Amino acid sequence: MTERHVPAAVPRRPGPGRGAVRARGPGRFRDGAQDHRRTVRNTLLATTTLLLTGAAWIGVTGLLARSELIAAQQDLSTLRRSVGPMAASGAVPASSSQRQQAALSAAAHAARAHWLTTGPAWYTAAQLPFLGGPVRTVRGATYAADRLAGDVLAPLARILPQPTPGSHGNGMSEALTALQQHGPDLARAARVATQVQVDVHGLPRSTWLPTADRARAGLAQQIDRLAPVMTEASLAARVLPPMLGAHGERRYFLAFQNLAEARGTGGLPGAFAVLRADGGHLSFERFGNNTEMETAKADVDLGAEFANRYRGSDPIHVWANSNMSPHFPYAARIWASAWHEHTGEHVDGVIAVDPVTLSRLLRVTGPARTADGTELTADNVVDLTERASYAVYDDIARRKTFFVDAARAAAGQLMTAIDDQRLLPGLLVAMNDAQRDGRLKVWSAHAAEQRLLESRPYSGTLPDTPGPFAGLVVNNAAGSKLDYYLDRSLVWEAGDCVGDEHAVTVTVSLTNRAPAFGLPGYVTLREDHPPYPTHPGDNRLLVSYYAGAGATFTGAVLDGRPAQVTPGVERGHSVFTLDLELPAGSHRTLVLHLLEPHADGAPTVLRQPLVTPLLATLKPGSACHV
Structure with a gap:
């Protein structure tokens, strides 16, 4: 047989086929991982930059907003002084235009403060758990300040008219006209003040930033004083015109x-x-x-x-x-x-x-x-x-x-x-x-x-609604004029629960500071003609304690000894009365023990206006559950 010659195999150049992939695979995986890390790193860098930028923006705009709020507070202080004690004495007269200027300036500063705390950065930061608490507080506070200055105080400052140069004018008549003209504005302002009060009390009370917490507390205190004033002003706009003869004598x-x-x-x-x-x-x-x-x-x-x-x-x-x-x-x-x-x-x-x-x-x-x-x-x-x-x-x-x-x-x-x-x-x-x-x-x-x-x-109405109540009322029973020298104090303390009621202890202290000598006979006379001996300066009082509706009496002690009180009812209130002799220079203490069905919080206090104000101390208890 003839022998065939077989040429030697020639090595083939690697092409783009599977062999090439197998040959270079490990390097390609390394490149992909590096690309992924680079992408993550860039994303983290961009995110960090964005967060830092946002934080810086919040910090800068927050400081600017603070400056605007301080300026607004200064304007409001000027406005307050114009109707405060100094103005009341006539020392610092302020025209209506000056009050309006102060109110408008405060509104402009508050509006800028609100604008500075809006936008994506502030909104996003406010949504963060825990960290966003102060941001929500600041945003809410500037929004509240904006609404108060622009929608509440500005209408209030417009009520009093501008004095005519060289003439005092008829202040009450012109103020009455202003009330009639701005009545709808006052009603709207009162509604805004009430809503802002609700919103401010809904802001976070305790965050990781004490400065924000203090700002919220201060704002809440201010609005708690302002909201009732606006309610009164709105009511005045409705009732004062007819009561002051706008529609007839x-x-x-x-x-x-x-x-x-x-x-x-x-x-x-x-x-x-x-x-x-x-x-x-x-x-x-x-x-x-x-x-x-x-x-x-x-x-x-x-x-x-x-x-x-x-x-x-x-x-x-x-x-x-x-x-x-x-x-x-x-x-x-x-x-x-x-x-x-x-x-x-x-x-x-x-x-x-x-x-x-x-x-x-x-x-x-x-x-x-x-x-x-x-x-x-x-x-x-x-x-x-x-x-x-x-x-x-x-x-x-x-x-x-x-x-x-x-x-x-x-x-x-x-x-x-x-x-x-x-x-x-x-x-x-x-x-x-x-x-x-x-x-x-x-x-x-x-x-x-x-x-x-x-x-x-100012209606002097004894409320007839349920709820904790504490009222000390004294009526002079001697016919004397000695109550100029009377001091009164009341301590109301809720104790243990008895079912769904509180055991309430009321301590009433009365002091007769009248001197035993030197007072005119008409001041010390005793028209009651008591069957027991008395001395000049001795007083006699009918002491009545007004408790909450449905309160029941469990006992009384006068100066450490058991006492009898007369029960009664007035406008739904349980009333307990003691006929008390109060000698000159004496101090007497009456302790009442009651069960009250509505004593979960602090009571409404009736303060009878005498020469020396009542000193009241309240110690409310926790809610009772059955």
Whole structure:
């Protein structure tokens, strides 16, 4: 056979086939991993840069927003001073345009602060768990400040009119016109203030940034003060125009309560006046004293509960007892009816003030002088009418004449000040302080107006709604004028639960600071003629404690010994009364033990306005569960 020659195999160049892939596979995997790491690294770098940029943006804009809020606060301080104590004294008069300028400037700064805390960075940061708490707080705070300055304070600053250069004008009449014009704005502002109050209290209270927490707490405190003021302003825009005679002449019976002899609404109704209102113009038509009203007999039905509660005292027919109840509408209806029976004239409402109210008004208006030249000032009017005059005038008729002269002088000074637009803001502040303390009370004979008034503090309404309640009311039972020297304190403490009720301990302390010597006989007289011996300066009080609805009595101790109290009911409140002799210089302590069904929180406190304010201490307990 012929041998075939087979050529030697020639090595083939590696191509793009499978052999190439197998040959270079490990290097390709390494390149892919590097690309992935590079992508992750770049993503992390970009994210970190974005976060740092966002944090820097939040930090810078946060500082700028803080500066804007500080500027807004300075404007608001200027606005507040224009109607505060300095303006009230007349030392720093501020025009309406100045108030509006301050309000508009505050609104502009607050709006910029809000704008600086909006946008993607702030929104995204606010959504972060834990870390976003302060951001949400700051965003919410600037938004609240923006709404308050722009939608609440600006309308409020526009209410008082601009004084005419060279003329004081009729401040009350023009303020009344402004109230009518801006009533809808005030109602809208009140709604905004209430909503902002809810929003602020909904912000995080405790975050990792104490500065933000303090800012929220401060803002909450401010709005808690402002929201009620706006509610009052909105209500005033509805009721003041008709009450001040915008739609026709009005007349009011004005009682000056003598705090030296305590009564449920404050003090004995002494001097009085008839106030006329016509188109915002106020004037006094008549002045008198309680001697004139002692023969007037009211004709009014206050219900079986009232008749049973005050059986024996006859408030409807005995002028000196007409305001024993702390529920002012009762006294107002009695006084209005008695005036009608006495004169045949109807009044459109009743107003009550006391010497402390006069003191606050005189601090704005300046001193007044009586017919005999006596100067009444903010510093002396309380002492002069409640203490010193009893020593100066030993004749009862002359002293009563002095009380009427003092009321007439203070009223005349007030009428002059009301027409001065520069003083009107200070007068409004003084009257607001008086009504807040229960020293200025108002009742309207017009049912629609009274329904609006009765929920406000100045209505003097004893609330009849369920809930914890603590009210200490004293009525002078001696016929003396010793309550100028009376100190009162009350401690309310919720203890253990008994089923769904709280065991409540109430400690009432009363101190008679009257001196045993040197007081005029009319101050220390005892018209009650007790069957036991007494000494000058000894006092006697009917001490009534008003508990919450449905409260039951379990025991009482007077100065460490068991005591008997008389139970009663008034406007749903359980009432426990003790007839108490209070010798001169003595201190007596009454402890009441009660079971209250609605005592889970702090009680509403009834503060009877006397010369020395009530000192109240509240110690609420936790909720009871069955």
